Amino acid sequence: MAYESLRHFVQQLEAAGELKRIPVEVDPILEITEIADREMKSPGGGKALLFEKCRDAGFPLLINAYGSTKRMALALGVADIEEIVRELETLLKAKPPTSFREAIGLLGAALELRHARPKLVGSGVCQQMVMKAPDLRVLPVQKCWPLDAGRFLTLPLVITRDPDTGARNVGTYRMQVVDERTTFMHWQLHKTGARHWRRYVELKRRMPVAVALGGDPVYAFAGTAPMPDGLDEFLLAGFLRRKSVELVKCQTNDLEVPANCDFVLEGYVEPEEKLDLEGPFGDHTGYYTLPEPYPKFHIERITHRADAIYPSTIVGPPPMEDFYMGTASVRIFLPVFKLNFNEIVDMALPAEGAFHNLVVVSIKKTFPYQAMKVMHGLWGMGQMMFTKMIVVVDEDVNVHNLSEVVFRLTANVDPERDMIFTKGPADVLDHATPVIGFGTKVGIDATHKIKGEANCREWPPLIRMDPTVKKRTDDILRALR
Numbered sequence: 001m002a003y004e005s006l007r008h009f010v011q012q013l014e015a016a017g018e019l020k021r022i023p024v025e026v027d028p029i030l031e032i033t034e035i036a037d038r039e040m041k042s043p044g045g046g047k048a049l050l051f052e053k054c055r056d057a058g059f060p061l062l063i064n065a066y067g068s069t070k071r072m073a074l075a076l077g078v079a080d081i082e083e084i085v086r087e088l089e090t091l092l093k094a095k096p097p098t099s100f101r102e103a104i105g106l107l108g109a110a111l112e113l114r115h116a117r118p119k120l121v122g123s124g125v126c127q128q129m130v131m132k133a134p135d136l137r138v139l140p141v142q143k144c145w146p147l148d149a150g151r152f153l154t155l156p157l158v159i160t161r162d163p164d165t166g167a168r169n170v171g172t173y174r175m176q177v178v179d180e181r182t183t184f185m186h187w188q189l190h191k192t193g194a195r196h197w198r199r200y201v202e203l204k205r206r207m208p209v210a211v212a213l214g215g216d217p218v219y220a221f222a223g224t225a226p227m228p229d230g231l232d233e234f235l236l237a238g239f240l241r242r243k244s245v246e247l248v249k250c251q252t253n254d255l256e257v258p259a260n261c262d263f264v265l266e267g268y269v270e271p272e273e274k275l276d277l278e279g280p281f282g283d284h285t286g287y288y289t290l291p292e293p294y295p296k297f298h299i300e301r302i303t304h305r306a307d308a309i310y311p312s313t314i315v316g317p318p319p320m321e322d323f324y325m326g327t328a329s330v331r332i333f334l335p336v337f338k339l340n341f342n343e344i345v346d347m348a349l350p351a352e353g354a355f356h357n358l359v360v361v362s363i364k365k366t367f368p369y370q371a372m373k374v375m376h377g378l379w380g381m382g383q384m385m386f387t388k389m390i391v392v393v394d395e396d397v398n399v400h401n402l403s404e405v406v407f408r409l410t411a412n413v414d415p416e417r418d419m420i421f422t423k424g425p426a427d428v429l430d431h432a433t434p435v436i437g438f439g440t441k442v443g444i445d446a447t448h449k450i451k452g453e454a455n456c457r458e459w460p461p462l463i464r465m466d467p468t469v470k471k472r473t474d475d476i477l478r479a480l481r
């Protein structure tokens with residue numbers, strides 16, 4: 001189902017009993033965070049919150065809209081994410097690829113099969129109102145945590161083009177407000193937006209940037225999804241919403257933005273402007289990321305819908321709303337991983353691992369050292385390179401149940417034999433690495449050991465009750481009820 005607008009999604013959330021309206025005035029400086037954080041940490045992720053009166057701002061703010069399994073599915077227009085996974089699996093099975101590169105090509109082709117290509121239209125409600133003298137102060141931009149350097153837009157869709165190929169990228173990168181028409185652009189070292197920017201710097205050309213906020217909730221999800229560089233996130237969004245994303249041209253540059261989004265910030269990044277320190281910012285890791293140099297985004301125009309809603313989120317000590325977005329990404333991209341590693345059964349990024357710190361993967365093990373093959377393979381796949389710790393377990397382990405995972409981890413591992421250490425690019429947000437963006441990784445093989453693996457004795461069977469006794473016990477207990 002394609003939502004016509006963010007307001008349409010809010011209506012659907014309300015109809016499903018998934019929305020709380022906050023009619024009293026609340027300050028975007030810290031107060032919204034405290035209320036939202038309590039909601040996000042309540043059982044199952046609480047409800048989405050619509051702050052109707054934000055102090056000193058002209059628009060309402062929506063937060064925690066993706067923050068539960070049910071709402072994440074609703075945002076993607078389905079009752080259960082598995083519907084999307086099954087469909088993608090079917091599309092990908094049409095022709096099994098022989099390499100990762102081919103798998104990526106196939107993913108693009110599969111998404112297009114659903115006629116999901118974005119299409120250009122003449123006008124859009126996102127340009128209903130025009131601010132030729134842009135002023136970010138109309139937006140209820142949050143200062144999230146006490147030591148944050150200022151206010152941060154947290155759910156923007158940053159739209160850029162590769163100056164060589166013209167390929168579009170859409171990434172969700174936070175934006176610290178500098179003044180009423182300037183923000184930082186926090187595209188991290190390894191992200192596609194940063195690659196585009198480095199190229200503009202080499203070419204000494206001004207880099208046009210458009211930032212879209214709101215619209216169909218699929219857009220912000222697509223902006224965070226680990227789409228391979230070169231594949232358009234609006235193609236993924238079109239696939240998910242079963243309808244092409246309609247785009248309109250910006251008024252001051254040649255970039256295109258979703259016609260039905262709520263706000264558009266049009267502007268540019270200067271290639272030769274000195275970088276300044278962005279941050280600190282209370283981050284996904286549960287800690288503040290310390291100031292680092294980033295470029296600035298200069299806003300030339302703001303356009304918006306007359307009835308716009310400002311979308312926001314907070315990150316911080318888990319669990320938070322982003323856990324549900326990350327989990328949905330892993331589920332949706334699992335069929336692509338499986339194309340390359342057909343032994344993979346399931347994969348989880350536990351909330352406690354704050355995104356990249358911990359991945360648990362279950363495999364159907366058929367040959368010695370297969371767990372190690374999977375670890376190395378995953379570290380080489382796109383944003384999986386950021387993963388600090390990979391734990392591989394057997395296919396019968398529910399990777400989403402940390403208690404089960406820790407049981408197998410502690411029971412099956414001989415630390416010296418089963419752990420491998422390697423080095424590689426790390427998440428720049430990881431404060432524990434000795435240098436920024438580079439660190440050690442550990443892979444732990446918690447699978448049962450088999451013949452052909454060194455230093456293993458005979459492996460004992462896992463204790464399991466006889467199925468007929470289980471069935472008989474079910475009957476007895478039912479009769480006693």
Ligand SMILES: Cc1cc2nc3c(=O)[nH]c(=O)nc-3n(C[C@H](O)[C@H](O)[C@H](O)COP(=O)(O)O)c2cc1C
Nearest residue numbers: 171172173174186187188191192193224225226322
């Ligand atoms: C709430 C939220 C905020 C994020 N903020 C940033 C950020 O400030 N900088 C960044 O590089 N990535 C950030 N990310 C992660 C990127 O959105 C994600 O890695 C995305 O896949 C990047 O897209 P790209 O490969 O097109 O660059 C954030 C993700 C979420 C869910």
